[in-house]
Amino acid sequence: MTNSIKISPQRTSFILSVSVILYWATDSYLYLGCHINLMEYSTPVILYITAMILACGVLKHFFFRFITKNELSLSFGKQVRPLPEQIKVIDPECPKDKDINPTILVAESVAKHDYMDNYEVRVAEIEHKKAERQADVKRVIHEYTTFVMTEFLSKENLEILHENIEFFAHGQSDLYKPIRSKVDNSLRSIDLMHFVWNIGERLGISLIDRATFIHTIFPHELKDASIKYLAKNLRTCGVCKIALDIPKTGDYHFKCMKEAQE
Numbered sequence: 001m002t003n004s005i006k007i008s009p010q011r012t013s014f015i016l017s018v019s020v021i022l023y024w025a026t027d028s029y030l031y032l033g034c035h036i037n038l039m040e041y042s043t044p045v046i047l048y049i050t051a052m053i054l055a056c057g058v059l060k061h062f063f064f065r066f067i068t069k070n071e072l073s074l075s076f077g078k079q080v081r082p083l084p085e086q087i088k089v090i091d092p093e094c095p096k097d098k099d100i101n102p103t104i105l106v107a108e109s110v111a112k113h114d115y116m117d118n119y120e121v122r123v124a125e126i127e128h129k130k131a132e133r134q135a136d137v138k139r140v141i142h143e144y145t146t147f148v149m150t151e152f153l154s155k156e157n158l159e160i161l162h163e164n165i166e167f168f169a170h171g172q173s174d175l176y177k178p179i180r181s182k183v184d185n186s187l188r189s190i191d192l193m194h195f196v197w198n199i200g201e202r203l204g205i206s207l208i209d210r211a212t213f214i215h216t217i218f219p220h221e222l223k224d225a226s227i228k229y230l231a232k233n234l235r236t237c238g239v240c241k242i243a244l245d246i247p248k249t250g251d252y253h254f255k256c257m258k259e260a261q262e
Contacts, residue, residue, distance in 0.1 A: 137252045138169055141199045144254045148195065148242050152181045161217065168213050169203050176216045189225055191242040192218055197234040198245045202252040207231045 142162055149158055157179040167175040181187040192214050200210035211230035215222050222230065235244060245254050 134169075137202050138166070140253055140257075141165060141169075141202055144199070144257055147254075147257060147260065152185055152187050152191075152241075153179065154182065157181075164213070164217050165199065168199075168205070168209075171209075173209070173212060173216070176213065178217060178219050180218065180220050187218065187221055187242075188240070189222055190236055190238050190240045192221060193230060193234045193236060194240055194242045194244045198242075198254070200234075201247060207234060210234060 142165065145161060145165060146158065149161060153161065160177050160179050164176050164179075167173070196210045196214035200207075200213075205213075208227070208231045211227045211234065215225070215227050215230055237244070243256070245256065247253070
């Protein structure tokens with residue numbers, strides 16, 4: 001422990017003031033009483049001390065710039081070893097390699113493998129349910145088609161329509177085959193638009209693909225309508241024989257079929 005003496009600025013000023021007065025009084029006494037000029041003796045000493053102080057300041061500034069510019073490290077005390085650039089931090093909660101039980105590692109690996117097996121099984125179940133639902137949706141659509149189209153189509157054309165619906169469900173538009181409704185009981189454009197909207201809504205097919213399907217299948221009945229016009233007006237309301245059937249969320253059955261069964 002080191003002791004340090006601190007002098008307040010007020011006390012320092014007092015000491016300096018007293019020293020100046022004593023010096024002035026001594027100088028005046030020697031000059032008046034003994035005819036001795038103290039400045040002749042003190043001036044060289046003062047100048048010498050001032051020169052030494054200035055030289056010390058200049059040398060200090062020079063050596064400081066020289067050492068910092070050349071990045072010199074001068075140590076006159078106990079040598080301290082430099083710290084390494086990277087210090088490896090050991091987590092106290094992390095067990096050492098020798099403390100890890102191989103049995104635990106094997107168990108964790110097996111459990112992870114089981115997780116992946118369960119994932120694959122679950123994916124297979126989901127895909128199977130989707131396939132079952134899609135098959136049931138197509139079954140309901142075929143039943144609906146037979147129910148609403150029998151009075152307007154011959155048996156041969158109805159069979160072709162069922163084939164076209166399969167192509168429609170699988171996006172095979174190049175396999176569509178055109179048909180025509182009965183002359184004495186023909187289908188109007190509004191009926192055809194309602195029909196294709198109803199089945200396309202259950203299959204999740206876009207409006208433009210629905211319009212392309214019905215325009216290709218019934219070219220005679222829809223010769224005056226463009227595909228773009230049909231896509232924008234599939235849900236047109238009006239007097240019709242085939243009603244627009246909007247399903248509830250998650251339901252793909254048809255109201256007319258439910259009413260017939262009841």
